[in-house]
Amino acid sequence: MIKGLLVIQQGGIPVYSFMQEKTTDEQELFISSFVTAIQSFAKMVMSREEDGVLRVVMPHAVFVFRILTLHNEKQKDVQYCFALLADSEKKGEDLPEMLEYLMVCFLAHESGRFNKELRKTSQDLVVYKAFDEFMKGFLRSDWKTVRKKVRPAPASILQGILNELRNYMPIEQIVTLHPKIQRLGPSYAWLSDDIPAGEEENLMKKIGQELGQTYGKGVYESLVDGIRKRLSTSSSPRD
Amino acid sequence: MTEQRGAAAEKPLVRTWWLYGIAALAVFETWWYVFKPIDAGPASVFEGFVFVALSGLCIPVFGLLARQFGFTSTKPGQIMSTLALGFVLWCAAEASWLVLTVMDQITNPSIADVFWLAGYMMQILALLMNVRAIHVGFKPSVFILWIALSILIAVVVISIDVAPLLTETVGLGTIVSMGYPFFDTVIIILALVIVLKFKSGQVAKPWAVLVLGFLLTAAGDVWYMYADMMGEYTNVYSPMDYPLAIGYIAFILSGGLFIRLYRKQRASSRDD
Structure with a gap:
């Protein structure tokens, strides 16, 4: 069972943490020692510039990092x-897959606001608290249903396309499309940086060409239409 | 520079070695069923081994494709994983059939039937997932064609394979035997949807080859059922086993074409 999510900045500063409600003193002690352990572990991993999903298995806990x-x-x-x-x-709970899903949801939250804040290395930790509601809902839901029915909201048209590309191209191919696209896990990719408008247009054109060649005309256009619709519906209530 | 040119000239041949290998397999199978080169006894065991090997080869090919798409994390990954699982079950069926043949313990139904029918379910599930994933609508004329062909195929399969079974005393063997034409019909109908809808783009070719594999398997199976009921089936050099063998070869070819397609695209994205 999932117990929590932590986002730690380089240097070991936690910017976001969400933990399941604590019930006993023992659990509280366990979680606080876990957070301390993760902080130092994250510092070590980041200094080594290791890539990929890392997994640590302990007698009563498993944690995966990215x-x-x-x-x-x-x-x-x-x-x-x-x-x-x-x-x-648990059987059927693929932790690396869950982690990459939560990463995409976190980064795309509030139309990509968290992504912008993280890039600014914002120390205003209250900003990210808005993700607590999502985490509560996530922990209440069945993972199989979530992965099947709840697609992460697109942070932008391009990021939305990258999210959907997982169903059309292997991740190894997606990351070769642009040097700023990085792999998050088994199937999702994320843009590490803003790219200039002209470059973005070229990238989208390239994706369109590749999808057209592989799957035929109209596939890219219907993909973009769907993302535009999702973007307009997800942003309208807040605006 | 000359060395580089030499390497470049060598590459296409090296990259297509597997295509020659698949062509050689198809030629070998044709030669085997036409010329019947060895005695029936060892030939039946050898045939069994070939079927185990062919179905076994499908597993790593589709497993590799499933891995490329993150196994169950993506829709293509789920489809390829399900196909790979289907081939695992068919390979287990071929292996148990071989053991039963060697031991001369063939019964109806047998353990091989359990694996075969379970494999069919996986393959049908994979085709169904793919049909659902194609966001292309049927044109009215194509839809009518699909309905007409589906009804025709169902009627033909029922009259060849199911109707004669209904005259028998219904036992477990009969029920299991009826499962095959039913699954064959479903496979053909789903395969037709893919053929009729998936017409454009480079991905249409490997899908067409995969569908051809399923059509050959279904045709071989319907023919086998009919021959078995008529008492004409022999366990060696049976012509109805030929489409089944070529069907497996088509599956391997299709998987190879998928892998080559995505590999080529990755290389071209990198070059850009």
């Missing part, structure tokens, strides 16, 4: 460690 590199306005790397904690790995 390092995300974003670029700030000065084009400097900003690293974050996303950590998912579970008390055990």
Whole structure:
């Protein structure tokens, strides 16, 4: 069962943490020692610049990590460690897959606001608290239903396309489309940086051409139409 | 520079070695069923081994494709994983059939039937998932064609394979035997949807080959059922086994074409 999600900035500063409600003193002690352990572990992992999903299995807990590199306005790397904690790995619960799903949802939250804040290395931790409701809903739901029925909201047209491309291209191919596209896990990819408008247009054109060649005309256009609709419906109530 | 040119000239041949291998397999199977080269006894065991090997080869090919798409995390990954699982079950069926043949313990139904029917269910599920994933509507004329062909195929299969079974005393063997024409009909109908809808784009070719594999398997199976009922089936050099063998070869070819397609695209994206 999933116990929580942590996002840690380089240097070990936690920017977001969500933990399941604590019930006993023992659990509270366990979680606080877990957070401390993750902080130092994340610092070590980030300094080594390791890639891929890392998994640590302990007698009563499993946690999986993923390092995300974003670029700030000065084009400097900003690293974050996303950590998912579970008390055990249940059958049918693929923790790396869950982690990448939560990463996409986190980064795309409020039309990509969190992504922008993370790139600014914002220390205003209250901003991310808005994700608590999502996490509560996520933990209440069955993972199989979530992965089947709830697609992460698109942060932008391009990011929405990248999210959907997983159903059309292998992830190894998606990351070759542009140097700023990085792999989040088994199937999702994320843009580490804003790209200039002209470059973005070229990238979308390239994706359109590749999808057209592989799956025929109209596939890319219907994909973009769907994302536009989702973007307009997800942003309208808040605006 | 000359060395580089030499390497470049060598590459296409190296990259297509598997295509020659598949062509050689198809030629070998044709030669085997036409010329019947060895005695029936060892030939029946050898045939069994070939079927185990062919169905076994489908597993890594589709497993590799499933891995490329993150196994069950994506829709294509789910389709390829289900196909791979179907081939695992068919390979288990071929292996148990071989053991039963060697031991001369063939019964109706047998353990091989359990694996075959379970494999059919997986393949039908995979085709169904793919049909649902194609966001292309039928044109009215194509839809009518599909309905007409589906009814025709169902009627033909029922009259050849199911109707004679109904005259028998209904036992477990009869019920299991009726499962095959039913699944064959469903497979053909789903395969037709894919053929009629998936017409454009490079991905249409490997899908067409895969569908051809399913059509050959279904045709071989219907023919086998009929021959078995008529008492004409022999366990060696039976012409109805030929489409089944070529069907497996088509599956391997289709998987190879999928892998080559995505590999080529990855290389071209990198070059851009």
